[in-house]
Amino acid sequence: MDRYCVFGNPIAHSKSPDIHAAFAAQTGQQLVYDKRLAPVDGFADAVRAFIAEGGKGANVTVPFKLEAHKLAGALTIRAQAAGAVNTLLFDEHGITGDNTDGAGLVADITHNAGVAITGKRVLLLGAGGAARGAVLPLLEHRPQALHIANRTVATAEALVQQFAALGGADVLSAGGFADIAGDFDIVINATSASLQAALPPFPPSVFHPGTLALDMMYGKEPTVFLRFAEAEGAVPRDGLGMLVEQAAEAFLGWRGVRPDTAAVLQSMRQKL
Numbered sequence: 001m002d003r004y005c006v007f008g009n010p011i012a013h014s015k016s017p018d019i020h021a022a023f024a025a026q027t028g029q030q031l032v033y034d035k036r037l038a039p040v041d042g043f044a045d046a047v048r049a050f051i052a053e054g055g056k057g058a059n060v061t062v063p064f065k066l067e068a069h070k071l072a073g074a075l076t077i078r079a080q081a082a083g084a085v086n087t088l089l090f091d092e093h094g095i096t097g098d099n100t101d102g103a104g105l106v107a108d109i110t111h112n113a114g115v116a117i118t119g120k121r122v123l124l125l126g127a128g129g130a131a132r133g134a135v136l137p138l139l140e141h142r143p144q145a146l147h148i149a150n151r152t153v154a155t156a157e158a159l160v161q162q163f164a165a166l167g168g169a170d171v172l173s174a175g176g177f178a179d180i181a182g183d184f185d186i187v188i189n190a191t192s193a194s195l196q197a198a199l200p201p202f203p204p205s206v207f208h209p210g211t212l213a214l215d216m217m218y219g220k221e222p223t224v225f226l227r228f229a230e231a232e233g234a235v236p237r238d239g240l241g242m243l244v245e246q247a248a249e250a251f252l253g254w255r256g257v258r259p260d261t262a263a264v265l266q267s268m269r270q271k272l
């Protein structure tokens, strides 16, 4: 059987084996997918050992996404743009790195939430790895505006400079949290503030009734960001759909077949 895994440290919490097992059962693909704890200083060796055992591909999570980007001999355009890799493919050409996080986010917004991005005003909070991966897939849907706000303003400004050259010049802007102007149709929290139960200090006026407020984090209970957004009239959505969709995109790259995510998302939600 073809073998896949997810590398991380820690990794015990990972839901990826459950998601890929469900995709494999649904599509009739013969594969095994497990989780591997790689030593913090031993990611590349762990990947090489897995390839030697016959591994066909892997997902990569915290803290190895930048190292995976360095390790890959070839990169997809979206992995180059993101500067990080969450999906590896091993074949006769060597190691190819991809980034499916942004595509997963966009698929969740457009397919699962049913919200078009085209022509909309979008606010991206955060400028770390997850935000960087989201910019190109968001731009591909031609929003009217994409404003990136970050605690460290220079990081958001660097992102705008990078993506201006990739078709975002008329659409992109950047700044700090306090000086965000106007309201938005879609607000995405790509900061890790929710992990510390903190709320980035942005003005509540970013929301209007019906704004889609998406937190990339997910859990049994809504995050502080989602509770705040809902109280301001926004429609809350957590990052579980993004997680399932980024996995579906990786599965498509490995197996050439796109799984139906709706049932898998529903069952993952029940298991939270």
Ligand code: NDP
Residues within 6 Å of the ligand: 101, 125, 126, 127, 128, 129, 130, 131, 150, 151, 152, 155, 190, 191, 192, 193, 194, 195, 196, 198, 199, 200, 201, 216, 217, 218, 239, 240, 242, 243, 244, 246
């Ligand atoms: P990074 O560490 O790369 O980036 C963290 C970002 O959050 C930076 O922009 C940082 O700002 C900002 N930040 C951190 N703490 C605070 C705070 N207290 N207030 C305001 N801003 C803060 O993390 P990632 O980009 O990898 O992950 C971000 C989030 O996305 C995490 O919650 C992660 O779990 C989630 N995620 C979800 C996925 C999914 O499939 N659902 C996939 C990938 C990520 P600064 O630049 O100033 O340090």
